[in-house]
Amino acid sequence: MQRALVIIPTYNEIENIERLIGDVLTLAAPDAVIEVLVVDDASTDGTTAAVERLAQNEPRAHLLARDRKYGLGTAYIAGFRYALEHGYDLAATMDADFSHSPGHLPEMLAAVARADVVIGSRYVPGGGIRNWGLHRHILSGVANFLARLVGGLKPHDCTTGYRLYRTDFLRRLDLDRITSHGYSCLMELVFVCQRAGARIEESPIVFCDRRAGQSKISRGEIFRAFKTLWHLARLRCRGGTP
Ligand SMILES: Nc1nc2c(ncn2[C@@H]2O[C@H](COP(=O)(O)OP(=O)(O)OP(=O)(O)O)[C@@H](O)[C@H]2O)c(=O)[nH]1
Numbered sequence: 728m729q730r731a732l733v734i735i736p737t738y739n740e741i742e743n744i745e746r747l748i749g750d751v752l753t754l755a756a757p758d759a760v761i762e763v764l765v766v767d768d769a770s771t772d773g774t775t776a777a778v779e780r781l782a783q784n785e786p787r788a789h790l791l792a793r794d795r796k797y798g799l800g801t802a803y804i805a806g807f808r809y810a811l812e813h814g815y816d817l818a819a820t821m822d823a824d825f826s827h828s829p830g831h832l833p834e835m836l837a838a839v840a841r842a843d844v845v846i847g848s849r850y851v852p853g854g855g856i857r858n859w860g861l862h863r864h865i866l867s868g869v870a871n872f873l874a875r876l877v878g879g880l881k882p883h884d885c886t887t888g889y890r891l892y893r894t895d896f897l898r899r900l901d902l903d904r905i906t907s908h909g910y911s912c913l914m915e916l917v918f919v920c921q922r923a924g925a926r927i928e929e930s931p932i933v934f935c936d937r938r939a940g941q942s943k944i945s946r947g948e949i950f951r952a953f954k955t956l957w958h959l960a961r962l963r964c965r966g967g968t969p
Pocket residue numbers: 735736737738739740766767768796797798799802821822823824826888936937941942943944
């Protein structure tokens with residue numbers, strides 16, 4: 728039986744997090760024991776306290792409470808380190824706002840039997856997006872087009888945060904050398920995994936726009952995504968790794 732840790736980064740997700748943890752922990756996954764790690768960046772809406780309370784009565788729920796908003800990318804890396812230190816076989820990442828339906832996780836767990844990294848992909852047959860405005864479609868389309876063109880990334884969806892990694896593969900990566908701290912870390916992670924020779928598989932997901940709580944993506948994050956793409960393009964030209 729494999730041990731899987733679902734890493735959920737949070738910043739002000741009080742309306743979602745307790746219900747999401749409940750849904751993840753009641754998933755039927757025949758070949759895996761599922762636990763949850765919330766990586767919270769000093770939420771101001773009570774998310775930290777709510778998860779802390781829940782974790783006191785639920786041994787499969789864990790909290791990493793950080794003292795300020797360090798950013799989404801660093802939350803993923805902190806989650807990976809926790810998974811490596813605590814001997815999990817698999818590490819998943821999932822947004823807290825139900826955009827990533829826990830219902831897709833069993834399919835991703837099945838797919839990881841033949842891969843090092845499974846990407847929950849909106850842009851493969853069977854995948855899709857519900858309730859997005861035109862500007863979000865354009866932003867995501869442009870980011871993925873550039874990621875493939877400039878960064879040489881092969882997956883069709885390089886900006887999704889719904890993923891599943893084998894920890895024995897993560898152990899081979901030099902996580903200290905990941906440079907992006909925010910959302911663009913998602914592209915950098917694909918780049919690093921691809922460079923390290925990962926077998927990457929895309930498993931279709933239907934992404935639903937958040938119904939509760941507020942989006943945390945900012946204009947600054949979009950600007951930083953371009954900086955990250957530039958960084959990846961340079962690395963690609965030099966043939967080096969980040
Ligand atoms: N720990 C941590 N989590 C974050 C941070 N920023 C965002 N998150 C979490 O990362 C996940 C994705 O953030 P969202 O705001 O949903 O980003 P998004 O899905 O691109 O935007 P929407 O479609 O509007 O929801 C959510 O679980 C957030 O709570 C951060 O700085 N630190």
